[in-house]
Amino acid sequence: MTKFRRPGHGNVDVSKTLNFSFDGKSYQGVQGDTLASALLANGVHLMGRSFKYHRPRGVVGAGSEEPNALVAVDRGQGRITPNVRATSLELYDGLKANSQNRWPNLKTDIGAFNNTFSMFFPAGFYNKTFKWPASFWDKVYEPFIRNMAGLGPAPEHPDPDNYASTYGHCETLIVGAGPSGIAAALSAARNGGRVILCDENPELGGSLLSTPGVQIEGKFALDWLAKSLEKLRKTENVRVMSRTTAIGYFHDNFVALAERLTDHIPGVEIGPAREKLHRIRAGKVILAQGAIERPLVFNGNDRPGVMLASSAQTYLGKYGVAVGNEVAVFTSHDSAYEAAFNLSDSNIRIPAIVDIREDIRTDLKEQAEQRGIDLFLGSAVSKTKGKHRIKSIEVFYPNTGSKQMIGCDALIMSGGWTPSLHLWSHSKGGIKWDADLAAYIPDQANENCVSVGACNGDFGVAAALNAGTKAGGGRKKFNTNEFDFGTGISLDTLPNYIDTSKQKAFVDFQNDVTEKDIKLAVREGFKSIEHVKRYTTNGMATDQGKTSNLNALQIAAKAVDQPVEKVGLTTFRPPYTPTTFGAVAGYRNDQLFEVTRKTPIDPWAEAQKVVFEPVGIWRRAWYFPKKGEDMHQAVARECKATRESLGIFDASTLGKIEVVGPDAAKFMNLMYTNPWNALKTGSCRYGLMLREDGYIYDDGVVGRLAEDRFHVTTTTGGAPRVYRHMEDYLQTEFTELDVWLTSTTEQWAVIALNGPNARKLIEPFVEGIDLSRENFPHMAFREGKICGVPTRLFRVSFSGELGFEINIPAHYGRAVWEMLFEAGQQYDITPYGTETMHVLRAEKGFIIVGQDTDGTVTPFDAGMPWAVSKKKKDFVGKRSLARPDLVAEGRKQLVGLLTEDPNVVLEEGAQIVADPDQPIPMDMIGHVTSSYWSEALGRSIAMALVKDGVNLTDTDVYIPMPGQTHTARITAPVFYDPKGERLNVV
Amino acid sequence: MKYSARTLFSQALKGHKNWPEQFPNKEPQKDYDVVIVGAGGHGLGAAYYLAKKYGITNVAVVEKGWLGGGNTGRNTTIIRSNYLFDESAGIYDHAVDLWDGLSQELNYNVMFSKRGVLMLAHNVHDVQSFQRHVHANRLNGVDNKWLTPEECKKFLPILDISQDRRYPVMGGALQMRAGTARHDSVAWGYARAASALGVDIIQNCMVTGIRRGKDGAVEGVETQKGFIGAKKIGVSAAGNTSVVMDMAGLRFPLESYPLQALVSEPVKPVLNCVVMSNAVHAYISQSDKGELVIGAGTDQYTSYSQRGALHILEHTLMSICEIFPIFKRQRMLRSWGGIVDVTPDRSPIVGKTPVPGLYVNCGWGTGGFKATPGAADMLAYTIAHDAPHKINAPFNLDRFVGGRLIDEAAAAAVAH
Amino acid sequence: MLLIHCPHCNEERPELEFAYAGEAHIVRPNEAEQAEMSDADWSKFMFIRDNIRGDHAERWWHAHGCNMFFNAIRNTVTDKFTMTYKVCQKRPTEHQIKVAKND
Structure with missing residues (x-):
C-alpha cells in the first residue's frame, strides 16, 4: 500500500494493483485510480510546468477543470496524446505518461529562466519589443519565439487509431450524472420517452462519489447511487453513457457527445474505434453539469501542494487518497469546512483553517474545535514556501498586522463555486449575475432546455435531487443529512502586507496570468473582459478558464471600478473539453474521405492498368500507357490511332437530365442560349447555358427524343449544379410551364466511338436504326438497340472524326464496351482517356x-x-x-x-x-x-x-x-x- | 510612451505601474471631420492613415462593442497576396507592402511572420489554375512559385505526398512573403497609434442612424451616445455593413454568412508555414503559442448569430486529418464564429457610395484580415480625396451594374 | 444543424437534407420588363439583397427529400424559423409573422 492511500476510503479496488510509469519512473496505483490520484497516493504533487514561466506545478483539481497536471501519454505505435489531464486519465496497467514543457526534466527545467525574468514578461510584453532592428524580427526573434512555443510534444506519426460517429435521437438528454442528473433521469424515464444520460467520467455519481458519508432517504450515498443506476440500466428507454462528454450544444437541441471507448483499456490494439461522436437531436435537454470550485488568488497560490478543497475531498472520498499528512485550509466559503472535517476524520492533520471572514457559522466553529483544528478568522495566507512542494504558509492577520508561519505539506483552498454554464451558453441561453453566489447563473432559456443542480445555482445534494426530479417531470422531495453547503464571500483582492508588485498571485495557472497582469491590462486601456482575456491570455489555456474566468472577471471589474455584470463575461465556445480531431472527423479518412464516383466501365479500365485522373469527386481514365510509355507517348499514340482508325472512350460521367413535358421546348428556350423550337425530333444540338449574369455556366449536346422530351447532357462537374439551376427556375420563376426534370446521369453508361472506322464497327451490332450517311447524318439522334440492349444513339463528334455516343442502361455498360472492344480488334481499336479527348x-x-x-x-x-439565338426575347443571361x-x-x-x-x-x-x-x-x-x-x-x-x-x-x-x-x-x-x-x- | 526593450526594462523595475493607456476610450465630441463606423483593424487603420498620411486628425471611430472584437479577432490570421487578377494582386500586394514594417511604423509589434503560404494542388485543374496564378503573379512582381510534390515535401516534411491518397498532392504554389500576424495586436496597434495622433476611439457606442441633409449629403451619425456630427462617414462594419447602409437608405450587394474557425491545444512546433488546400477545404497554420489554427467553411445560410453548425466543424477536421494524418490525435480546444459579408463576385467594395460624404469598405468575405493595412489606407485615401486611389478604383459599386466583376473564385471554378 | 420544416413533406428534417437558395420574393422580370429595364435596375434584381438582421424571407430546396423549393421566415439573429410556406404563397405580413411566433 502506498504511503498516502487510506484503506477503507474511496471507491477503488485496492486489491488490484496497477503498474505505471511517470517520467520513466515506476509507480503503483490501484484499479479505479486516475493518474493524478495514483501519483498523489505515491506522494507526488509535482506533475507539470506552466506555459509561460515554466513554473513547477502540482495538481489543483480532480476532474476536467485541471489547469496544471497535463501529461503526454504514449500508447506505442506512434500513439502519443499530448496535454492529457492527469485528473481525467484513468489508470491502466502499463500506462506510460510523461510530463511536458520542461527540459531536461520536470524538476530541473532550463525554460524556467523565463520565471527568473518574469518581471520583464508581463501581459502583452511582445507587443512592446522585438521590433528593432527590423531585420532581426524575421531572422532572430520570431523563429525564437516560435521555437519556445507549445506545451505537449508535437506529433510525429500518423495516428493509426480509428474513430466512429453516429446520430441519435431522444426525448430527453441529460448532461451530467451527479445527483441532479440521476434524479432527472429517474423521473424522466417514467414518462416512457427515450432518455439519454451521459457523463464525462467513467463512474457516474458526480459529487456523491466525493461525499460517500452523505445519506439520502436514510441510505448512504453510494448505496442510493448503486440502486438508482441499476434501476436506470434496467429501464429499456434509458441509455446511460459514461466516459461521454457533451462537447457542444448546437442549434435546435443538437448536442454533440464525444465518447471515449478504449483509452482506459490496457494494451489496446489498433482496430476498434478509439472514440465515437454521437450527434444527438433531443426533444428536451436537461443540463446537470455541476459547478467548479474557485481557487483563491493569493501570493504563492501556485506552489505544488496547493489545490482546491473539493479536490482534496474527492481524492479522499472517491480514491481513498490523502493529499498530504498536514493539510492546511484557506477559504472564503463554508463548503471547505466539509472537506477539512472529512480529511480530519480520516486522520489527516489539519494544522489550520484560515478564513478570510471575521465571523462564521457557530456550528463550523464548534466542529473545528471538537476536532482540535486551529481557526484563523479574518486572516489570509500571505505567502507560501517550498520548492517543488509546499512546506509552510504564512498567515497574516490584517487587523493587527501579525504574521505566523505554519508548517504543512498541502494547502487546500476554496474561493466559492462557479456554476458550469458552458453548454447553456452554447445554446445561447441568457445568464444573470447572482450577487450572493458571486457568479453568473442561467436566466432565460433559448432552446427547450433546463439547467438543474449546482450549474443552476441549486447547491447541496437535496436541492440538486429535487431540481433534477422536477425537471424530469416528477414531484418527489428528498431528505438528506448533508453538510449545510452554506455561503461565502468573494473578494477581488486578498489582504496582504507585501507590495503587490512583489506578489505572485496566479489567476490562470496554465497561462501564468497573475492578478498584476489583469490590473496592468486594465491600466493600459483593456477594459472589456474580452480585451482583458486577449491581452493577458487569461482563460485561453487548455482548461479554457474553468477555474480562472470568474476570478479574472472580479479582479478586472474592481480595477475598472464597475459592477461585474457591466464588465460582462467571456463567451463560452465549444468544445466543453478539448476533443480529438479524429473523433470529430469520424471514419471519414483517406479512401473514405469522400466517395469516389466510378463509371460502370471503370473496372475494365482499372484492369488495363490505366492512369486515373480525379475530376471533382469522379475518377476518370486519364490515359492508357502501354509498357514503357510515358504520358506524352501514350497520348500521342491514342490520338493517332483515333484519327487513323478507331478510338473508344468512356464518357459515362457526362451529366444527363431528361426534360419532359408539353412545355419542354419552351423551358429549354429559357435555359439555353440556343433556339430549340426548330430542333427536329431525332436530332441533337450543342447547347450553351449562361448564368443570369451572362457568363457561360455549362454546355453539352441535347437530343430531342420527341416533341415533348429532351435528353440533355452537361459537363461532368456541372451536372449537379445544372440540375439545381434548372429546378430552381422551373419551380420558382417559370412556374407556368408544364415540365418534369429527372437527373439520369447514373441511368446511362456512355461509350464514345471516334474514328473513320466507327460506323463499320457498330453496324453489325445495331438494330432498328439505319446508320447510313443519309439517314443518320451528323447531329442525328435515334433510339434502337445495340448488342441487344436498348440504346440512345447520338451521332456527334467531340474529336472532329466520325463519331457516335452510345448511351446504354448503366448495368449493360461494361458488357457492351467489352463486345465492341473485342470486335474492334480488327480496326486496332484503341481505348483513350481524358487527356487524348482534350487534345482531339x-x-x-x-x-x-x-x-x-x-x-x-x-x-x-x-x-x-452562333450559339446565341437572336430571335428569342428571353433566356437566362440574355x-x-x-x-x-x-x-x-x-x-x-x-x-x-x-x-x-x-x-x-x-x-x-x-x-x-x-x-x-x-x-x-x-x-x-x-x-x-x-x-x-x-x-x-x-x-x-x-x-x-x-x-x-x-x-x-x-x-x-x-x-x-x-x-x-x-x-x-x-x-x-x-x-x-x-x-x-x-x-x-x- | 515609446515602446522598446528599454522602456519595458525600466517599467519592469517600477513594477509596471506606469504604463499609460494604449487607447483611451473617449466620449464623443459634438462633431468631427470624419467618423469611421466600426473599430476593427480596417476602421482603426483607416483612422490612423487619415491622421498620419492624409493630415485629417479630427476623426472619431465609433464601435458598437469593443474594438477589435469582430472579424479582426476571429480570423485565422493568414496574410498573402498571390491573387490572379491584376486588381486583386494590386490591393493585396499593397497590403503586404504595408504589413512589412507595420510593427516599426506603429511602434507596436504585430508579429507579422513571413513563414510562407503553401497552396496545395490535388488535381489537374488545380495545377492549371495555380500555374495561371504563379505566372500572373510573376509578371505582376508578386512573389509566388510553383513546387513539385517533392519540392513541397522538402519545404514541409510532414506532408504526405504518396500518390495513392484520395486527394494526392500534385504540387503547390508557395508565396514566401506571405504568412500570419497576431490579429488582436493589429487592432490594438492601430488604435494606439491613431489615439496618439488625436483620433477619438469611442467604444460601446452603436450607430443607430445616419443623418443626411437636404442635399442628401451626410451630416453625422445617431448613436447610443447621441448625435455625432460628421462631414464624412466611412463605414467599415464588415458583417453589419448592410445594416448600417440601410440607415443611409442604401441597399447593398452583400450577404452575411457565419464563418467558423478553431484552434487545437498548443503543441511544440510542427507546422512551419501556412497550408491551404482548396480542393480538400483545409486551411491551417500553427500560432506562435503552438496552437494549430484552422479555418472552417461558411454555413450555407445568411446569419448574424455568430454561431456555426457542427457539420461544418466535422467537415473541416476531416479535411485537416486528410491532408495531415499526423494531426488526427490533436484536440480541438476552441471554436468560434464570425460574420462575413460576401459580394456577388466575392471581391470587396472599397470606395464612394451614391450618398455624398459616405464611403464604404466592405465585402471582404473570408479574406479581410490579410488586406487590413491596404484596405484601411485605401479607405482613408478615398475619404481624404473624395475619389478612389487607382488601387481601389476597380473595387467600386458600379461594377455590379456594368458587369466588370472581379471574380477570383469563378476563375478557379472546377472544370469538366 | 438546423431543423427545418418542409411544407411539402410536412415534416421537420435536418438541415443536411436541404440547400439554402438565397433571399425569397425576388421576382425575375419578364421579357417585356427586361427590355425596358435600366442596367442599374437589372443589377438590383441580380445582386442587391436585404441581408436583413431579423426576420428574413428566404428560399430553401429540399434537395435530398421531396426536391421542392419552398420559402421560409427565419430570424437571422437567432437562426430560428418562424414558418415555412410554399413558393406560390405570398410573403407573410408582419402581423402573420408575429402570430406565428406566438404559436
Whole structure:
C-alpha cells in the first residue's frame, strides 16, 4: 500500500494493483485510480510546468477543470496524446505518461529562466519589443519565439487509431450524472420517452462519489447511487453513457457527445474505434453539469501542494487518497469546512483553517474545535514556501498586522463555486449575475432546455435531487443529512502586507496570468473582459478558464471600478473539453474521405492498368500507357490511332437530365442560349447555358427524343449544379410551364466511338436504326438497340472524326464496351482517356467549360455567337449580355495560338504580353487556357483568352517564362480539318 | 510612451505601474471631420492613415462593442497576396507592402511572420489554375512559385505526398512573403497609434442612424451616445455593413454568412508555414503559442448569430486529418464564429457610395484580415480625396451594374 | 444543424437534407420588363439583397427529400424559423409573422 492511500476510503479496488510509469519512473496505483490520484497516493504533487514561466506545478483539481497536471501519454505505435489531464486519465496497467514543457526534466527545467525574468514578461510584453532592428524580427526573434512555443510534444506519426460517429435521437438528454442528473433521469424515464444520460467520467455519481458519508432517504450515498443506476440500466428507454462528454450544444437541441471507448483499456490494439461522436437531436435537454470550485488568488497560490478543497475531498472520498499528512485550509466559503472535517476524520492533520471572514457559522466553529483544528478568522495566507512542494504558509492577520508561519505539506483552498454554464451558453441561453453566489447563473432559456443542480445555482445534494426530479417531470422531495453547503464571500483582492508588485498571485495557472497582469491590462486601456482575456491570455489555456474566468472577471471589474455584470463575461465556445480531431472527423479518412464516383466501365479500365485522373469527386481514365510509355507517348499514340482508325472512350460521367413535358421546348428556350423550337425530333444540338449574369455556366449536346422530351447532357462537374439551376427556375420563376426534370446521369453508361472506322464497327451490332450517311447524318439522334440492349444513339463528334455516343442502361455498360472492344480488334481499336479527348477537341477548337472559360467569359468572348439565338426575347443571361462592360471593346476573346517554335508546348496558365521588353509589373493581355502537343499536326497547339484577341489574329504575342520568352502567333482556334470534312467519311 | 526593450526594462523595475493607456476610450465630441463606423483593424487603420498620411486628425471611430472584437479577432490570421487578377494582386500586394514594417511604423509589434503560404494542388485543374496564378503573379512582381510534390515535401516534411491518397498532392504554389500576424495586436496597434495622433476611439457606442441633409449629403451619425456630427462617414462594419447602409437608405450587394474557425491545444512546433488546400477545404497554420489554427467553411445560410453548425466543424477536421494524418490525435480546444459579408463576385467594395460624404469598405468575405493595412489606407485615401486611389478604383459599386466583376473564385471554378 | 420544416413533406428534417437558395420574393422580370429595364435596375434584381438582421424571407430546396423549393421566415439573429410556406404563397405580413411566433 502506498504511503498516502487510506484503506477503507474511496471507491477503488485496492486489491488490484496497477503498474505505471511517470517520467520513466515506476509507480503503483490501484484499479479505479486516475493518474493524478495514483501519483498523489505515491506522494507526488509535482506533475507539470506552466506555459509561460515554466513554473513547477502540482495538481489543483480532480476532474476536467485541471489547469496544471497535463501529461503526454504514449500508447506505442506512434500513439502519443499530448496535454492529457492527469485528473481525467484513468489508470491502466502499463500506462506510460510523461510530463511536458520542461527540459531536461520536470524538476530541473532550463525554460524556467523565463520565471527568473518574469518581471520583464508581463501581459502583452511582445507587443512592446522585438521590433528593432527590423531585420532581426524575421531572422532572430520570431523563429525564437516560435521555437519556445507549445506545451505537449508535437506529433510525429500518423495516428493509426480509428474513430466512429453516429446520430441519435431522444426525448430527453441529460448532461451530467451527479445527483441532479440521476434524479432527472429517474423521473424522466417514467414518462416512457427515450432518455439519454451521459457523463464525462467513467463512474457516474458526480459529487456523491466525493461525499460517500452523505445519506439520502436514510441510505448512504453510494448505496442510493448503486440502486438508482441499476434501476436506470434496467429501464429499456434509458441509455446511460459514461466516459461521454457533451462537447457542444448546437442549434435546435443538437448536442454533440464525444465518447471515449478504449483509452482506459490496457494494451489496446489498433482496430476498434478509439472514440465515437454521437450527434444527438433531443426533444428536451436537461443540463446537470455541476459547478467548479474557485481557487483563491493569493501570493504563492501556485506552489505544488496547493489545490482546491473539493479536490482534496474527492481524492479522499472517491480514491481513498490523502493529499498530504498536514493539510492546511484557506477559504472564503463554508463548503471547505466539509472537506477539512472529512480529511480530519480520516486522520489527516489539519494544522489550520484560515478564513478570510471575521465571523462564521457557530456550528463550523464548534466542529473545528471538537476536532482540535486551529481557526484563523479574518486572516489570509500571505505567502507560501517550498520548492517543488509546499512546506509552510504564512498567515497574516490584517487587523493587527501579525504574521505566523505554519508548517504543512498541502494547502487546500476554496474561493466559492462557479456554476458550469458552458453548454447553456452554447445554446445561447441568457445568464444573470447572482450577487450572493458571486457568479453568473442561467436566466432565460433559448432552446427547450433546463439547467438543474449546482450549474443552476441549486447547491447541496437535496436541492440538486429535487431540481433534477422536477425537471424530469416528477414531484418527489428528498431528505438528506448533508453538510449545510452554506455561503461565502468573494473578494477581488486578498489582504496582504507585501507590495503587490512583489506578489505572485496566479489567476490562470496554465497561462501564468497573475492578478498584476489583469490590473496592468486594465491600466493600459483593456477594459472589456474580452480585451482583458486577449491581452493577458487569461482563460485561453487548455482548461479554457474553468477555474480562472470568474476570478479574472472580479479582479478586472474592481480595477475598472464597475459592477461585474457591466464588465460582462467571456463567451463560452465549444468544445466543453478539448476533443480529438479524429473523433470529430469520424471514419471519414483517406479512401473514405469522400466517395469516389466510378463509371460502370471503370473496372475494365482499372484492369488495363490505366492512369486515373480525379475530376471533382469522379475518377476518370486519364490515359492508357502501354509498357514503357510515358504520358506524352501514350497520348500521342491514342490520338493517332483515333484519327487513323478507331478510338473508344468512356464518357459515362457526362451529366444527363431528361426534360419532359408539353412545355419542354419552351423551358429549354429559357435555359439555353440556343433556339430549340426548330430542333427536329431525332436530332441533337450543342447547347450553351449562361448564368443570369451572362457568363457561360455549362454546355453539352441535347437530343430531342420527341416533341415533348429532351435528353440533355452537361459537363461532368456541372451536372449537379445544372440540375439545381434548372429546378430552381422551373419551380420558382417559370412556374407556368408544364415540365418534369429527372437527373439520369447514373441511368446511362456512355461509350464514345471516334474514328473513320466507327460506323463499320457498330453496324453489325445495331438494330432498328439505319446508320447510313443519309439517314443518320451528323447531329442525328435515334433510339434502337445495340448488342441487344436498348440504346440512345447520338451521332456527334467531340474529336472532329466520325463519331457516335452510345448511351446504354448503366448495368449493360461494361458488357457492351467489352463486345465492341473485342470486335474492334480488327480496326486496332484503341481505348483513350481524358487527356487524348482534350487534345482531339482542342485540335478542333472545341472549348471545355471551366478550362477555356472561367466564369467571366460570355458566348461572344468564347467565339460562339452562333450559339446565341437572336430571335428569342428571353433566356437566362440574355439581359446581362447587353450590359455595358459585356459589350465593351477590349474584352478577352478565345483565340488559337501557334508557337514560333513548333516544338514548344506552352504551359497552361502561362500569361501573354504584347511587349516582352516592358518592366515588371507587366501588362498582361491574356493567358493560355489549353495547350497540347498535336500528333496529327506534328506541332504544338494552344488556345488562349486574349484581350481583343480576334482583332489581333495573325499578330505575334509573347509568353515570358522564367529564363525564356516564347513567341506565338494568334490564329483562329480551329487547327485541324477546319472544314469538317472528316465527319463525312463513308 | 515609446515602446522598446528599454522602456519595458525600466517599467519592469517600477513594477509596471506606469504604463499609460494604449487607447483611451473617449466620449464623443459634438462633431468631427470624419467618423469611421466600426473599430476593427480596417476602421482603426483607416483612422490612423487619415491622421498620419492624409493630415485629417479630427476623426472619431465609433464601435458598437469593443474594438477589435469582430472579424479582426476571429480570423485565422493568414496574410498573402498571390491573387490572379491584376486588381486583386494590386490591393493585396499593397497590403503586404504595408504589413512589412507595420510593427516599426506603429511602434507596436504585430508579429507579422513571413513563414510562407503553401497552396496545395490535388488535381489537374488545380495545377492549371495555380500555374495561371504563379505566372500572373510573376509578371505582376508578386512573389509566388510553383513546387513539385517533392519540392513541397522538402519545404514541409510532414506532408504526405504518396500518390495513392484520395486527394494526392500534385504540387503547390508557395508565396514566401506571405504568412500570419497576431490579429488582436493589429487592432490594438492601430488604435494606439491613431489615439496618439488625436483620433477619438469611442467604444460601446452603436450607430443607430445616419443623418443626411437636404442635399442628401451626410451630416453625422445617431448613436447610443447621441448625435455625432460628421462631414464624412466611412463605414467599415464588415458583417453589419448592410445594416448600417440601410440607415443611409442604401441597399447593398452583400450577404452575411457565419464563418467558423478553431484552434487545437498548443503543441511544440510542427507546422512551419501556412497550408491551404482548396480542393480538400483545409486551411491551417500553427500560432506562435503552438496552437494549430484552422479555418472552417461558411454555413450555407445568411446569419448574424455568430454561431456555426457542427457539420461544418466535422467537415473541416476531416479535411485537416486528410491532408495531415499526423494531426488526427490533436484536440480541438476552441471554436468560434464570425460574420462575413460576401459580394456577388466575392471581391470587396472599397470606395464612394451614391450618398455624398459616405464611403464604404466592405465585402471582404473570408479574406479581410490579410488586406487590413491596404484596405484601411485605401479607405482613408478615398475619404481624404473624395475619389478612389487607382488601387481601389476597380473595387467600386458600379461594377455590379456594368458587369466588370472581379471574380477570383469563378476563375478557379472546377472544370469538366 | 438546423431543423427545418418542409411544407411539402410536412415534416421537420435536418438541415443536411436541404440547400439554402438565397433571399425569397425576388421576382425575375419578364421579357417585356427586361427590355425596358435600366442596367442599374437589372443589377438590383441580380445582386442587391436585404441581408436583413431579423426576420428574413428566404428560399430553401429540399434537395435530398421531396426536391421542392419552398420559402421560409427565419430570424437571422437567432437562426430560428418562424414558418415555412410554399413558393406560390405570398410573403407573410408582419402581423402573420408575429402570430406565428406566438404559436
